[in-house]
Amino acid sequence: MPMVRKFERRARLGEEDREALLALPHQVRQVRPGGHLIRDGDRPDHCCLVLSGFAYRHKITGEGARQVLSLHLPGDFVDLQNSLLDVSDHNVQMLTEGEVAFVPREAIRELALARPAIGVAMWVDTLVDSAIFREWVVNVGRRDARARICHILCEFSMRLEEAGLAENHRYELPMTQEQLADAVGLTSVHVNRVLRQLSEEGLIRRNKRAIVIEDWARMADVGDFNSRYLHYRTHAHA
Amino acid sequence: MPMVRKFERRARLGEEDREALLALPHQVRQVRPGGHLIRDGDRPDHCCLVLSGFAYRHKITGEGARQVLSLHLPGDFVDLQNSLLDVSDHNVQMLTEGEVAFVPREAIRELALARPAIGVAMWVDTLVDSAIFREWVVNVGRRDARARICHILCEFSMRLEEAGLAENHRYELPMTQEQLADAVGLTSVHVNRVLRQLSEEGLIRRNKRAIVIEDWARMADVGDFNSRYLHYRTHAHA
DNA sequence: CGGTCGTTTGATTACGATCAAACGAAGTGG
DNA sequence: CCACTTCGTTTGATCGTAATCAAACGACCG
DSSP: OHHHHHHHTTSOOOHHHHHHHHTOOOEEEEEOTTOEEEOTTOOOSEEEEEOSSOEEEEEEOTTSOEEEEEEEOTTOOTTHHHHTSSSOSSEEEESSOEEEEEEEHHHHHHHHHHOHHHHHHHHHHHHHHHHHHHHHHHHHHHSOHHHHHHHHHHHHHHHHHHTTSOBTTEEEOOSOHHHHHHHHTSOHHHHHHHHHHHHHTTSEEEETTEEEESOHHHHHHHTTOOGGGGOOSSOOOO | OHHHHHHHTTSOOOHHHHHHHHTOOOEEEEEOTTOEEEOTTOOOSEEEEEOSSOEEEEEEOTTSOEEEEEEEOTTOOTTHHHHTSSSOSSEEEESSOEEEEEEEHHHHHHHHHHOHHHHHHHHHHHHHHHHHHHHHHHHHHHSOHHHHHHHHHHHHHHHHHHTTSOBTTEEEOOSOHHHHHHHHTSOHHHHHHHHHHHHHTTSEEEETTEEEESOHHHHHHHTTOOGGGGOOSSOOOO
16 A cells, blocks of 8 residues: 555554554545546545545636646645645646545544554655645745756656656656646746757756656756755665 | 644644643743744754744755745744654744744654644644645745735735734734845845835835735735635635 | 945846747547 | 647747846944
């Protein structure tokens, strides 16, 4: 179960805790690309865990502009952010087709109360999400287009490798250039130009959606990327 | 104790929980403006609660640019974000002079484990912080200068009123225009021009650091402000 | 009274947005 | 199997918002 793996990365759970986690009532559903897991303004009664495929979190402004807030990989308990709040302040949609486990919201709270170790593990999980939100504020607020894109490509690379979904800084970017643009606060036109330029400079190589970071050191440098904010146990990351 | 008040706003705690919270070991210290509560890269051994005065959270990029990530009011448990993570990924400094309670980090975790209701309450508190981070990503990523500034002025107004530190959309802005600029991803020069324009249009009135939102409806409109993300119990906010 | 810090205003620049259009790949239906 | 659509990518031309550079001003402080 990817769910348990995720939590054990950061917290030590006892055998009983592990069983309680696996015993959570849930319903697995296949969701197609673009399928909504939760909508801004909803009063959610469930909490979603992505089992396979990718999901993304976003908000739409009054002007109709979209800002992507996070990308979620298989194994992410994507909706702990809403699990204890009454009404959702953002949308979560599938980026690709995938399987999603829906856990009743109350079961989450009860589990946290009944088994504090699990509660703390879930809390930590959401704190890491927070750390990523903070880094995105910095990315979008204080870095130029080139750095923003390098930064996010480094982040994706590292997170995908950590999840065992990529190797050697090579991965399939699970989103269109327009969605990427909405994640870094730029237009898709400009993202396209910057990507081309990065290829020309030999920092990355692309083939359709596939990305290879050719020169990690330089990418991390221009993207001002330091993985500390991802809070992986294994230190010694660039 | 403002600490308890804060949590009770969102979670119902029993009498014993309340006592356990008050019994947390802590040390109160007076901190001057600019004093650091935590530094990026530190391995914190304490967790800070602001008793009086304002604090802010920020990060510095490799280029030396600063991005303010959040503003914290008296009563905010400002460092729950770091309490369960090993090394801090950002700085927290006092904006004004103020009193700060330092609670040993381990005491927080132990309390969360021993009294799950408090653990959940603290978790909820950090989830609300997350919601604000998300809104800031949107603010900085997808709104123009005018809207960004209106939005953040509305947010401050509402949070200060909720904390009983302001009334009638009038408050003392606890930061310089440069710090405000670093919060919205602009330069201080541009912030200054936008503020002047907002005054001229009659949206706000200013007198040194004092701000009065003259026309809340229009401010909320141009700032695309909807307080849902603040997750206050009392609905019916604009 | 000079010195520092924050605010204000002006002139110029540049980064990324916008507008526009072509192209390629994948999917659909005749 | 080939028109035809749709969606995403790519490139070009022009525009505009906010950055940058520069300097003056006001308030507070030692």
